[in-house]
Amino acid sequence: MAVIHIDGKQVEVNGADNLLEACLSLGIDVPYFCYHPALGSVGSCRQCAVKQFNNAEDAAAGKGRLVMSCMVAPTDDMYISVDDDEAVAFRKSIVEFLMTNHPHDCPTCEEGGHCHLQDMTYMSGHNKRRYRFTKRTHHNQEFGPFIAHEMNRCIACYRCVRYYKDYAGGKDLGVYASNNRVYFGRDKDGQFESEFSGNLTEVCPTGVFTDKTHSDRYNRKWDMQYAPSICHGCSVGCNISAGERYGELRRIENRYNGEVNRYFLCDLGRFSYGYVNREDRPVQAIEHINDKHVKINVNYALDETVKRVKDKKVIGIGSPRASLETNFALKKLVGFDNFSTGLNRHQQSLVEKCIEVLSTEGIYNPSVTDIESHDAVFILGEDITQTSARVALAVRQAAKNEKVKMAHALKTPEWLAEPVQRIAQKQLSPVYVIDTVQTKLDDISKVSCVATPEDIAALGFAVADMIAVQSDDLQQLKQLAAEIEQDQPQNDQDADPMQQLAQQIALDLLLADKPLVISGTGQFSVAVIEAAAQVAQALTSKRNAIKEYEAQQVAEFNAQIEAQAQNKNEADAEVAEKPALKQVTPNYNQQAGLYLTVPNANSMGVCLLGGKSVEELLATEFDAVIVAENQLTDAIDIEKLAQLLTDKTVITLDHQNLHWHKFVDIVLPAASFAEADGTLVSAEGRAQRFFQVYDPSYYSNKNCIKEGWRWLHAVETSLNEMPLDWTQLDDVINELVATHPNLEGIKQAAPEADFRISGLKIAREPRRYSGRTALRANLSVHEPMQPKDLDTALTFSMEGYSGTQTPSAMIPFAQASGWNSPQAWNKYQKEIGGSLKQGDPGVRLFDLLDAESKYPKRDYIRPEMTQPIKTSIFQGQAKLVPVHNLYGSSPMAHRSPVVAGQMQAASFYISADDAQHWQVRDNDWLAVTIDGHRVELPVQVVPYLAAGCIGYPVGQAPILHGHLPASVTKIDPPLTESESGVVNETQPDLEGQGG
Amino acid sequence: MSENTQNTAAMSQSMASEAQPKRLSIAEQFARRKQGKAPSQLNEQRVPIYGDKETATIETRPLTWRLAHHDAILDLATYQSLRGFEGLKNALEKPAKEVGDMIKAANVRGRGGAGFNAGLKWSFMIPPDGGPRYLICNADEMEPGTFKDRLLMERLPFQLIEGMLITAHAIGATDGYIFIRGEYIIAAERLMAAIDECIANNLMGDNILGSDFSFHLHVHTGAGRYICGEETALINCLEGRRANPRTKPPFPQISGAWGRPTVVNNVETLSNMPAILVNGVDWYQSLPNEKGNSTTPGTKIFGCSGLVNDPGLWELPFGYSAREIIEEFAGGMQQGKTLKAWLPGGASTDFLTVDHLDTIMDFDSIQKAGSRMGTGLIMVVDEEQDMVPLLKNLEIFFQRESCGWCTPCRDGLPWGVKLLTAIDEGEGQVGDIEKLEGLTRDLWIGKTFCAHAPGAMEPLMSAIKYFRHEFESKIVVEAPPKVDDETSQWAQSEIQKVMSTMGATKPVASTHTGTESNNHSDATAGTEEGVNTAASKPSDVK
Amino acid sequence: MIKIVTDKVPTVDVASILTAQEIAGIKAYIQHYPHARAASLDALKLVQKRNGWVDDAQVNAIANLLDVPVTDIEGVATFFNRIYRSPVGRHVILVCDSIACYLTGYEALSAKFKEQLGIEYGQTTPDGRFTLLPICCLGNCDKGPSVLIDEDTFGPVSPDEVAELLEYYP
């Protein structure tokens, strides 16, 4: 903390921040461009100038010098002025300079209305154009379907390259040329390689990088209706702000959550919302009559559903991508024993294993932001860049902790971005990655290797064993690590490489201040998860021992010194100074972190709710089955499903028209995340509420989309002739927590429906929202009332509260007076880049477990190594391993046309070495038969893959049980695409939809 | 030339008759090049750089005395025969700290332009930690009007190397780089050859001359860009990055090349070291006593370019006035030319005028006169020069060489160039000079990221200060353009027509409003005759 | 069995783009520095010697050889004005346009070059013989106006010597 004087006022600021951050945290508007809370300061734009004085007298006399506030650390008794005339004039000049080359584009610019440059220009008082000469112009590049490029709008703040390269580890964005011709772009046209490229649209303070998926149906920020929502793309649980206009979801923006995603999303989360806008969505109920799908009206649909399930043995299949509320409604409808999580046995055992581990004593699972504070990371069998992208971005920051430490040693603060990089050069905190594939994190990893899932688990257990046998003396460990580092080359031959690696990893994890283990369900292997848990546990207990040993040593040493000092004192007080007392290393954390990823947005939630696996439930006696928002073919193969559903009544609620729906009798149109409220539980166990963005029926009276839970409750009440007692979301939640006390925490995920701020609900629309009364003018000139939101404290209107007092979980969009761009989040934070004013959204359920409800600590046992299966193309035998792809593995993403359009075709992956042995080349075709399924795909040879394995694209090929033995043959390429075993969900079966 | 011109001109005339500077024809230039001569060997100065052959010794002209014996010293044996590496040997006998303290006491003021005490700079190095430490020689020399380092490298490569070895010993550097601009091709070749010869003779590499001092020196060549001369941009360039300057603090002595402690010194600064180690600190301090006008220790390579009779370089102790250098050494202004202004040391220093000619050429006195000594190579501007296009030339240089990192420099300099161009082309407007002055305020020290932009402002600021009338005389105060008169007449008649049909007697609206409110529009749009036809006008007036 | 992911797989076939000599030369440059990246500019200059300019493939190959992103090499290549990223003539004429040469009359000299060659700055003669460009101070100010042709510095050069000078560069 430092006490400083700003324009005559004495204030207390965080001395670890820079002056700009301090001002912004105090609510003082200082304009800036090149600084970004996540990227630090570089001092290039010169916009944030303030005046600094030597002392109070100089301050009074106005005698000082301009400094860039972002480059200065506040120190006690510092005098500065933001309002000083020279500072004000200089800031005005800077914007004027920027504007000399900036085009007069605002009316046609997609950035308009949420443009940081507009805001800062206004804030700086530049409102008269004096420059009368020509502007320099640039060519634009073509970046593919997600991001547009308009270089003329560039103000050369360098944020894009700093974000893309330095923060996100991307390689294909650079800065070229010099002087005022500097150019920011790729080395050639083409799509960005980074999974985090979409953040450029928010990082860039101007309209150079804009969201193309939005441009196609563009509208101004102030003309969108927003809801605070949660990304459904994966299990990380990033917070998003979803914007709608005219009944279409039009843009996903980052919504700040200081503990989860902070400023950044992955491209899957940002760009893959298109499935919500699909034309073939069931917006009306559909009945399957004589091989035709026929649209039916709501009442009929409900009656018919009730009629078909009445007095029948009904079972219900929930879904890991449906809300807790919908899953619960189904569970209640069919009876707690007749409910399935919607996962198959294997999938469920994996998620349950994660839950078990995270509910065990002594296990700590960090939030995404917390991941960034770790300084050694061991990633076991999870390709996080593809399965939980935002976590990978956090790990990239964790790797930089070594840089921060080195900078601190030279008294250089963390936010001084360039010096931190310069001081550390290539030094990184240790990151180890072991996976079946080469991952994108290999550029930051100390060692990155590929192995079979069995060997991955084996390495995990080896590391755990290695940790357990190490000394408790940190100094000894350091020595050992240094020795190993030195004579590694000689060791190579004699020692087992796995043991060697395990020792190296063990030592780095023990020597770090704060180590982290990351794993998850990506290998579909329980053993891998258990191995990760075992490492985390071994680490924590060894680190406790180390700390204890150190404390003991220090105490002994200090006692000795004290004793000596005393003796000396008695003899001759003046002789020598007392040697310094030792202290226990302050930063050494005993606790090791463990982060486990799971497959879907609500995998955790549905398994915490509890239910049978799909196979188990379908094996029971039943007449009718109700399926909620489940792509069942992800859990059970389609032939089996066909068999099991023969002669049964099948009802489904969904927002997508899925291939397997051909077996369904009635499809009830369910709401997607954009049209529904609900609760999800992320991989870290964070329960978070997402809110309805808009009411689709406002735009079309034919539209009878309803939240899954509403449909199910309606069915239940009609069926049992009971009153409709769930009139709002809170009713569902109340009943859910009453019956499932383990989920009690979800109630606190957001305020209830009767929450008000000064008597007002929270407005989903910005104050300036225009054309509300004409939205439906094409249908009718009558102006209907805006829809009423009974479920939540949000309102479908601009009339309501809008501002920084909004509870964190309910901020629909970021805007504050003078701040229209995403930089407006500043205004919602306690301190710049920190937590939101009222705490960060979400409730971490595993943190709420008390000691009794936790599992006691246990040892996980290394599984018996069975003779591993190996692929041999010549003998027709195959071992498959899963290969994840950001878009491919996500069940909904590839249903978005824009995403599908850029996806790589599904193929089998083979390592270069194996391809050579097996005489297989790129674009050869293989037929793999597994679990009675024949899948034919072309081959893609990749530099690295677990030896003796064939990688299959998860989610893009109908392979559900990759761990089973398989056979393989080389085949001739098929004549047409349709012969392959790939289900093309982008062109689903549309028959019967016409009626 | 009229009779009553300044005595500068008069004097130059007399000098000119004495010794006509020799101008080499293209064929001669080629011939000399064929003989292996470097560009700096092609100037035939009337007064040699070392002054008088008889009196040039290591004591009087410590930097260039060897050139009195040979045109260039390119082999080790010759260099050693002229007391080469004596300084190094003396240095190696002393502990590093003592050498550093010596140089600090000697007060060798940096010759790269800023004049910072070299020994003091070295003392900011953080203590050795076993890792690499770097010494970098700044041989980027791209400051317009500066050509001294070229000569020191092309003709005295061993001296620079010896200076670097002494410095490396003092600061505990393990590796060194000579960052030399790409255009100094022969200089780089000669330095590389010299380094190789040193390596072969245990004067470079491990355990130099049997001591425990080891040093490895490399030559790194640039590829154009003035900003590489800025020491931190230089380090970025050396590391294979774009040459943007770096954040300070931390300074290079704390975290420089590859993040490690680094000292950057100019070629001439480093070339000073050998003689100090031979002759001692007191001797170095006493050098300005020769003239008695300065307290700055040592000698400096001064020079002069522009339309003087004998442009060139001279090693002189501090204490000479600008007039002495221009008139006595550079032979005064060329025939018919009168001095109007001069730059003391490169394009990034402020202009001084005839009134300042008696200023002593050293850091403090030039600063007192309102400029900077910079590189100490004077450039004279004669009366025939129009300051506006001259400034345009200077500012084009600076805007082209801006690295593009910070806003005021990147976007302010082009604006300055455009304003100067407009003024020069007769399209200047009232307020343009004030805008230029605004630039000199906004692109000033501390407001830009590095000293490049302030450097660009120094000549501009001083030119406006001393020659404002030249700028003003080019700005024609906007008279209403001819075509606008026609338009207003036409409009007036149109309005009258309308009014008359309405029965009104007088037009209500004044037609002036149209032109008055147009003050901020592009001046070129309305003035070009013939472009604006009557047909395009009605909408303008409405 | 674990397999350590080590060698970066090159994205282009370096050996088919750069000559063995160039590759060896670049590798020798790398030896001068603690990190290979520092050889970026050396490598670009070395490769430029072959055709007078550096093409996209060569930029890519250098990036692969130094193991730095191609965007970084491109960033360096385009920053410096003496790395040419588009074709130039057999000889590049660089006319100093800085202040000392301005005072000694470079404008007339460059006008003469333009007239003689029939090209403007930045252009190449149709026969591919010369490219004409301005350059800042060549550190030859005492002999202005100065000109750098390929690796040779000349000065002073007067406009009527232009024809003779060009003769030396077939």
Ligand SMILES: Nc1nc2c(c(=O)[nH]1)N[C@H]1C(S)=C(S)[C@@H](COP(=O)(O)OP(=O)(O)OC[C@H]3O[C@@H](n4cnc5c(=O)[nH]c(N)nc54)[C@H](O)[C@@H]3O)O[C@H]1N2
């Ligand atoms: N550009 C543009 N112009 C428009 C429109 C548009 O959409 N765009 N819309 C048009 C329409 S439909 C309308 S109704 C008009 C509205 O035009 P105005 O009536 O000018 O409406 P406001 O801009 O809301 O300004 C109302 C003022 O009243 C002040 N105020 C608020 N409460 C009180 C109070 O209790 N007492 C007093 N004395 N003052 C108070 C507010 O601070 C504000 O300054 O604008 C019309 N003009």
Ligand SMILES: Nc1nc2c(c(=O)[nH]1)N[C@H]1C(S)=C(S)[C@@H](COP(=O)(O)OP(=O)(O)OC[C@H]3O[C@@H](n4cnc5c(=O)[nH]c(N)nc54)[C@H](O)[C@@H]3O)O[C@H]1N2
């Ligand atoms: N927060 C806030 N809310 C307000 C106000 C406020 O000051 N603040 N002001 C209130 C007041 S006074 C008013 S009058 C209302 C105005 O609220 P709205 O009536 O929503 O007014 P506008 O935003 O101007 O939207 C008019 C729409 O009509 C469309 N339109 C234009 N011409 C035609 C046409 O010929 N046919 C059809 N079908 N459409 C057309 C335009 O494209 C635009 O979309 O807002 C009220 N609400």
Ligand SMILES: Cc1cc2nc3c(=O)[nH]c(=O)nc-3n(C[C@H](O)[C@H](O)[C@H](O)COP(=O)(O)O)c2cc1C
């Ligand atoms: C734009 C700019 C260009 C510079 N160019 C040079 C140069 O060409 N040579 C040089 O020695 N110093 C140059 N300098 C000064 C250096 O930054 C640095 O101060 C100097 O090399 C230090 O050496 P010295 O202390 O020995 O003078 C330049 C500075 C700036 C701001």
Ligand code: SF4
């Ligand atoms: S507000 Fe924007 S769009 Fe409207 S006239 Fe002004 S510049 Fe043009």
Ligand code: SF4
């Ligand atoms: S980037 Fe901002 S200021 Fe620039 S044209 Fe777009 S909206 Fe206007």
Ligand code: SF4
């Ligand atoms: S493209 Fe955007 S982020 Fe990048 S430098 Fe330009 S304005 Fe800044």
Ligand code: SF4
């Ligand atoms: S990491 Fe997952 S939750 Fe976050 S934005 Fe990406 S897909 Fe959505």
Ligand code: SF4
């Ligand atoms: S003042 Fe700024 S733009 Fe200019 S050279 Fe220095 S850092 Fe680059």
Ligand code: FES
């Ligand atoms: S924000 Fe401080 S200089 Fe750009």
Ligand code: FES
């Ligand atoms: S100004 Fe042309 S060589 Fe120096």
